[in-house]
Amino acid sequence: MTPALPRIDETHDPARKSWVESANGHADFPIQNLPLGVFVPDGSDRPRIGTAIGDCVLDLAALSAARLVPEPVQAALAEPVLNALFALPAAERGALRQALSALLSDPSQADVLRPMLHDSATVEMRLPAAIGDYTDFYVGIHHATNVGRLFRPDNPLLPNYKHVPIGYHGRASSIRPSGVPVRRPSGQRKSPEGDTPIFGPSVRLDYELELGIWIGPGNALGEPIGIENAAQHIAGFCLLNDWSARDFQAWEYQPLGPFLAKNFHSTISPWVITAEALAPFRQAQPARPEGDPAPLPYLWDAADQSGGALGLTLSVAIETAAMRAAAVPPFILGEGPASNMYWTAAQIVTHHASNGCNLMPGDLLGTGTISTPDDSGLGSLLEATRGGSAPVRLPGEERRSFLEDGDRIIMRARAQAADYVPIGFGACVAEVIPAIG
Amino acid sequence: MTPALPRIDETHDPARKSWVESANGHADFPIQNLPLGVFVPDGSDRPRIGTAIGDCVLDLAALSAARLVPEPVQAALAEPVLNALFALPAAERGALRQALSALLSDPSQADVLRPMLHDSATVEMRLPAAIGDYTDFYVGIHHATNVGRLFRPDNPLLPNYKHVPIGYHGRASSIRPSGVPVRRPSGQRKSPEGDTPIFGPSVRLDYELELGIWIGPGNALGEPIGIENAAQHIAGFCLLNDWSARDFQAWEYQPLGPFLAKNFHSTISPWVITAEALAPFRQAQPARPEGDPAPLPYLWDAADQSGGALGLTLSVAIETAAMRAAAVPPFILGEGPASNMYWTAAQIVTHHASNGCNLMPGDLLGTGTISTPDDSGLGSLLEATRGGSAPVRLPGEERRSFLEDGDRIIMRARAQAADYVPIGFGACVAEVIPAIG
Numbered sequence: 108m109t110p111a112l113p114r115i116d117e118t119h120d121p122a123r124k125s126w127v128e129s130a131n132g133h134a135d136f137p138i139q140n141l142p143l144g145v146f147v148p149d150g151s152d153r154p155r156i157g158t159a160i161g162d163c164v165l166d167l168a169a170l171s172a173a174r175l176v177p178e179p180v181q182a183a184l185a186e187p188v189l190n191a192l193f194a195l196p197a198a199e200r201g202a203l204r205q206a207l208s209a210l211l212s213d214p215s216q217a218d219v220l221r222p223m224l225h226d227s228a229t230v231e232m233r234l235p236a237a238i239g240d241y242t243d244f245y246v247g248i249h250h251a252t253n254v255g256r257l258f259r260p261d262n263p264l265l266p267n268y269k270h271v272p273i274g275y276h277g278r279a280s281s282i283r284p285s286g287v288p289v290r291r292p293s294g295q296r297k298s299p300e301g302d303t304p305i306f307g308p309s310v311r312l313d314y315e316l317e318l319g320i321w322i323g324p325g326n327a328l329g330e331p332i333g334i335e336n337a338a339q340h341i342a343g344f345c346l347l348n349d350w351s352a353r354d355f356q357a358w359e360y361q362p363l364g365p366f367l368a369k370n371f372h373s374t375i376s377p378w379v380i381t382a383e384a385l386a387p388f389r390q391a392q393p394a395r396p397e398g399d400p401a402p403l404p405y406l407w408d409a410a411d412q413s414g415g416a417l418g419l420t421l422s423v424a425i426e427t428a429a430m431r432a433a434a435v436p437p438f439i440l441g442e443g444p445a446s447n448m449y450w451t452a453a454q455i456v457t458h459h460a461s462n463g464c465n466l467m468p469g470d471l472l473g474t475g476t477i478s479t480p481d482d483s484g485l486g487s488l489l490e491a492t493r494g495g496s497a498p499v500r501l502p503g504e505e506r507r508s509f510l511e512d513g514d515r516i517i518m519r520a521r522a523q524a525a526d527y528v529p530i531g532f533g534a535c536v537a538e539v540i541p542a543i544g
Numbered sequence: 545m546t547p548a549l550p551r552i553d554e555t556h557d558p559a560r561k562s563w564v565e566s567a568n569g570h571a572d573f574p575i576q577n578l579p580l581g582v583f584v585p586d587g588s589d590r591p592r593i594g595t596a597i598g599d600c601v602l603d604l605a606a607l608s609a610a611r612l613v614p615e616p617v618q619a620a621l622a623e624p625v626l627n628a629l630f631a632l633p634a635a636e637r638g639a640l641r642q643a644l645s646a647l648l649s650d651p652s653q654a655d656v657l658r659p660m661l662h663d664s665a666t667v668e669m670r671l672p673a674a675i676g677d678y679t680d681f682y683v684g685i686h687h688a689t690n691v692g693r694l695f696r697p698d699n700p701l702l703p704n705y706k707h708v709p710i711g712y713h714g715r716a717s718s719i720r721p722s723g724v725p726v727r728r729p730s731g732q733r734k735s736p737e738g739d740t741p742i743f744g745p746s747v748r749l750d751y752e753l754e755l756g757i758w759i760g761p762g763n764a765l766g767e768p769i770g771i772e773n774a775a776q777h778i779a780g781f782c783l784l785n786d787w788s789a790r791d792f793q794a795w796e797y798q799p800l801g802p803f804l805a806k807n808f809h810s811t812i813s814p815w816v817i818t819a820e821a822l823a824p825f826r827q828a829q830p831a832r833p834e835g836d837p838a839p840l841p842y843l844w845d846a847a848d849q850s851g852g853a854l855g856l857t858l859s860v861a862i863e864t865a866a867m868r869a870a871a872v873p874p875f876i877l878g879e880g881p882a883s884n885m886y887w888t889a890a891q892i893v894t895h896h897a898s899n900g901c902n903l904m905p906g907d908l909l910g911t912g913t914i915s916t917p918d919d920s921g922l923g924s925l926l927e928a929t930r931g932g933s934a935p936v937r938l939p940g941e942e943r944r945s946f947l948e949d950g951d952r953i954i955m956r957a958r959a960q961a962a963d964y965v966p967i968g969f970g971a972c973v974a975e976v977i978p979a980i981g
């Protein structure tokens with residue numbers, strides 16, 4: 108029987124160092140991380156699977172061709188996307204991690220592996236998987252409360268919120284990796300005067316700070332995933348910027364939810380931080396406040412409650428064109444813990460499949476915006492500016508109610524726990540470019 | 545310059561007959577139809593592209609291998625799905641149709657082609673394309689009005705309805721071709737007594753009668769599709785049954801729209817009725833009632849208004865287990881014209897891409913339920929039973945508020961126009977099977 112949650116093992120040993128010198132003390136990618144991604148080396152047009160180690164990317168397709176990884180993962184590592192690897196049982200993905208950790212910490216392997224290393228600065232990162240379906244949830248309870256309050260001051264959370272992990276389907280085709288510019292969308296918005304809407308570039312463009320959950324093996328149509336097995340179906344995590352046009356959203360979303368306000372572009376960090384890498388950073392799900400209902404039995408599992416939350420700090424920063432020109436560093440708009448999720452990743456997965464909906468390897472689930480209860484870590488401008496009415500102040504006299512062309516949004520996540528080496532997600536960055544024509 | 549809408553040509557000649565005798569006078573698949581699909585011959589495990597002709601399926605992979613189709617489509621026809629064919633320009637897809645019509649009407653070709661024909665009764669139909677993204681719209685105005693009235697008797701249509709083709713993202717992974725049974729989903733519903741929801745099999749399972757629109761070449765991210773070009777991006781049409789659990793829907797849908805109430809299964813008819821085949825059945829979009837707003841300029845095109853609607857009759861029928869046992873034929877629950885769409889297919893496509901959202905070959909768009917203004921052609925039980933309060937009477941003393949296990953739902957569509965041979969879509973059928981466990 109496989110464990111309900113990934114275990115801490117020698118790959119998390121804080122004393123373990125890599126012969127890739129830049130990995131030791133690296134903010135994101137020490138040898139304790141070993142995230143998975145898809146990269147294209149400089150001068151090549153063939154995407155291949157790699158792992159980030161310090162300032163380098165190790166070519167796992169080459170490693171696989173040399174049969175230096177366990178046999179069960181060799182074929183999957185030769186693919187141009189991670190879907191086949193995600194489809195493997197968690198134990199086999201864990202064995203890959205152990206093999207990588209051993210190879211990258213053993214100086215006697217350096218001569219063999221060094222030709223398979225690429226300088227990260229020279230490679231292009233692609234989407235890690237062919238995303239079949241993308242679903243976005245709404246489990247950041249303070250975000251849901253903050254946004255609800257803008258519409259319903261006396262009753263911000265709807266009656267279903269504490270019973271149902273609220274989610275909706277998003278658009279898979281328009282998800283892009285960090286670095287791809289985001290074109291300001293055009294669309295319908297309500298005109299301030301008169302009944303006729305107008306069509307044009309969004310004037311209330313926003314970001315949303317979220318975590319992404321990568322689906323592993325998944326389930327057959329009609330067969331739910333029990334909460335006790337849900338962790339087996341979570342391959343890893345990333346950062347997700349759910350760009351939102353608030354003016355379109357307010358006009359279009361009734362009665363069927365967000366559509367063109369969201370589906371023009373979503374940005375993800377390209378490295379999949381595996382569930383195994385995050386084992387030391389697991390935490391108890393915060394106790395529900397007094398008076399909140401208990402989760403229904405299909406969403407409750409003791410192991411998930413005691414270790415299904417993640418000790419992550421999430422942040423979002425802005426760099427405007429003026430800041431860039433003046434070499435002013437990015438300005439942190441918000442920073443806070445991922446523990447502000449009302450439901451765990453396992454509860455999200457189990458709920459999604461509870462009606463028999465089939466989740467597939469490489470599907471992506473967003474958590475929804477994660478905000479803090481106070482103003483220190485709001486995950487969207489909609490919240491930080493009180494619906495646009497209170498602009499945020501930026502360095503150099505600039506202010507923002509919503510995003511302007513040339514603004515670059517940078518999201519980061521960092522996992523920390525006493526006695527373990529912290530790991531990061533790498534950046535999720537994209538710049539807003541002007542609307543077409 | 546390609547024409548804005550497919551043209552009527554010799555392939556629509558009502559005098560044209562096929563040497564496949566069963567095609568002549570066939571209700572669905574005379575030589576004037578030539579739909580595209582993916583089938584698996586008896587005893588094979590290799591899906592291949594075919595066209596339906598009378599009671600037979602012609603193997604287009606074999607036809608392509610014999611180089612009997614134009615060169616530009618040969619590679620695409622060797623694929624196990626239609627995505628590559630859909631990606632080709634409309635003119636090349638039109639040339640394939642002309643080649644098929646010529647071959648199947650020319651008796652001198654019979655000896656060459658007969659070995660490539662399969663008896664339809666012996667093949668298994670698959671999904672015609674790998675569906676990247678699935679979006680469902682809400683353009684059946686009488687359905688929107690009927691459903692809105694259940695919730696808001698005085699104000700059934702929301703203010704955006706006549707300005708925005710309302711849509712939302714659905715789940716691609718759970719779409720199945722006609723014939724695959726539909727497992728009754730479990731989920732959360734509001735308990736009649738008390739505040740705590742209960743989890744269990746849906747007790748308000750429903751069908752929804754819709755058309756599906758198959759996307760052709762599509763657009764790059766950030767580049768809208770002008771309404772004058774939209775028809776070039778519509779490869780064809782199918783029937784769509786958007787199975788819905790009304791009890792889950794009522795509880796979960798606020799504020800982000802339908803989710804688990806819909807994503808457990810959707811059924812489509814397996815044959816793609818091409819835009820070219822439907823050329824003779826194009827109609828003017830019905831004039832908007834006096835007082836309705838004009839579409840915004842990005843959604844208005846003269847050619848689309850004069851010929852962008854389809855002369856189709858849609859029907860939905862039920863066959864219960866008891867009817868089947870007694871050999872009672874299916875009972876028609878509703879029948880009506882597709883002209884009850886408030887927006888055309890071109891308007892749907894243009895709106896979807898208006899913010900730069902990239903549509904991909906093989907994406908599927910649903911129209912939403914299409915109902916008549918009177919009771920003759922309601923597209924869901926929710927409407928036909930007034931929210932479950934007025935059960936419909938079936939043959940043999942049976943009644944239905946919502947669907948029971950063993951119920952089989954059969955949808956059909958038929959295109960008719962004076963002076964042309966009518967064509968059909970083939971059936972979209974599935975049976976409800978009991979919930980798991």
